[in-house]
Amino acid sequence: MSHFSIIIPSIRARLFDCRSSLFATFVLLSGLFAAGCSGSHDDEVGGTPPATVLQFRLQTLRPEIREIRESITGTGTIGAAQTSNIGVVTPGIVERVFVRVGDRVKKGQPLFQTRKNDYEISEQLARAELTAAEARAEQARLDYERAIDLLGKEFISQAQLDTAANSLKAAKAEAGVAEARLAQAAQRLADTTVRAPYDGVVTGRNADEGTYKSAQTFGADSSVLQLQEIKIVVAVVRVPEIYITRLSIGTPGDIFIGGMDGLFQAEIYAINDKVDMRSRTVEVRFGLANDDYRIKPGLFVQADIHPPERTAMLLEQDAILDRSGDPYVFLLEDGIAQARPVVLREYDPRKVEILSGLGEHESILVGPDLIRLTDGDLIPSIHDADR
Incomplete structure (x- = not known):
């Protein structure tokens, strides 16, 4: 057997083994691919997996409803019960001033x-005119009485008697005018x-002796003296308008006056x-x-006003976010954090x-993780501080 006849069968065997390995690998990858596709399809059919629920260090509390008595502070000035700038009634030169600043005077x-x-001189002239008018009226009365007597004796006519009567009326009227002028003078x-x-x-004091003053000018500068009634003084106090509904006639207050010891108790008599x-x-x-x-007019005054008790809703400051801007809180509603804007005012350092x-x-959320919350976050079961 030749050398090549031994090598060729060996090569064929190795090629067969490689083809078998490749086929097995292909089958394995196909199975994995099919399994992956099947999983994706199942996810689409079965819906999205549940959202991850974050863990927050939170608890809930409720607002505190309490009857409170809260003072209202205002500042102002002491004023006189009356202030009058006294000027001349009849124009002329100020001849004498009988009082000095600080003098207490009686009505x-x-x-x-x-x-x-x-x-x-005007009064003397008016008095003389009245005397003359009264004399003329007396003469007219005598003439009228004489005319009546003469008419009875048929020495004068009725027309002459009427003239005498009218002269008497005119003389009396002139006497009345003269009397009024005398009273005026x-x-x-x-x-x-x-x-x-x-x-x-x-x-x-706004004028010295020798100064001419006219009754036609008005105001403090045209007056001679200023007079104030201070047997009763007035504390004129200004308070913020937000408290106006809590104030009423008769509301008591403690009055502190600058430069004076102690306090004065009084009630609001005017708003x-x-x-x-x-x-x-x-x-x-x-x-x-x-x-x-x-108590001198012009002194500084501070009033602590004490309105009646009222019902208030108080909340811990730790529950408030963005207090200096648009404050809001987070409520817990059905396991979800809900942002809610609020209107508030400072009550004390804690509330x-x-x-x-x-x-x-x-239920309001509070806790170290409050600043991490966003509107709509899911909140697991947490401790209710009021239960």
Whole structure:
């Protein structure tokens, strides 16, 4: 047997073994491919696998409903019960000023006087005119009575009697006008002395003796003196407008006055119906007795006002996100985190007051992982802090 006849069968055997191995490999890959395709098809038919539920370190709590008594603080100024800029009634030169700044005066007490010479002369003229008018009226009365007597004796006609009667009427009217002019002149003379309209204290002087003042000018600059009634003073206090619904006539307050020891207790007696648009505040007033004049107008005042108790919804500050911007909380509803905007205000270092946005029975999420939450996150069973 030749050498080649021995080699050829061996090669054929090896080729057969290679073909068998290739076929087996092909069958194995086909099976794996078919299995993969079958798995993909089953996934499409059976639906998507459940979403992964993240684990959060959270718990829930509910808002606290509590009756609270909360003071409202406002600041302002002490004012007088009345302030009057006293000017001349009749124009003229200020001749005398009887009081000084700081003097306490009684109602009706003379304050200052304008020059009265011209008004004295006017009164004298008016008095003389009245005397003459009264004399003419008396003469007209006598003439009328005589005319009646003469008509009875048929010495004059009826027309002459009528003339006498009309002359009497005219004379009486002239006397009345003269009397009114005298009263007017006397009042002008009296008005040269200006008197205090009420008990008070002189708090300003705007003119010296020798200054001409006209009654046609108005305002503090045209006045001679400023007078204030301070036996009762007024604490004029401004508070933020958000508290306006909690204030009413009779609400008590503690009044602290700058530069004075202790506090004064008073009640609101007036609430201004106008809200200041610039400061967004409303003005309230307290009356304070000041018999000794110790409280001075213009002093700084702070009021701690005590409205009645009210029901409030309080929540831990840790449950609030973005407090300085648009605050919101996360509620737990059916195992899902739901973002909810709220309106709030600071209550104390630990709690805020919820003004709107929450119900008292809702579950609010809190915990270290609160900032990781997004709206719609699935939340597993967690501890309810209120149960």
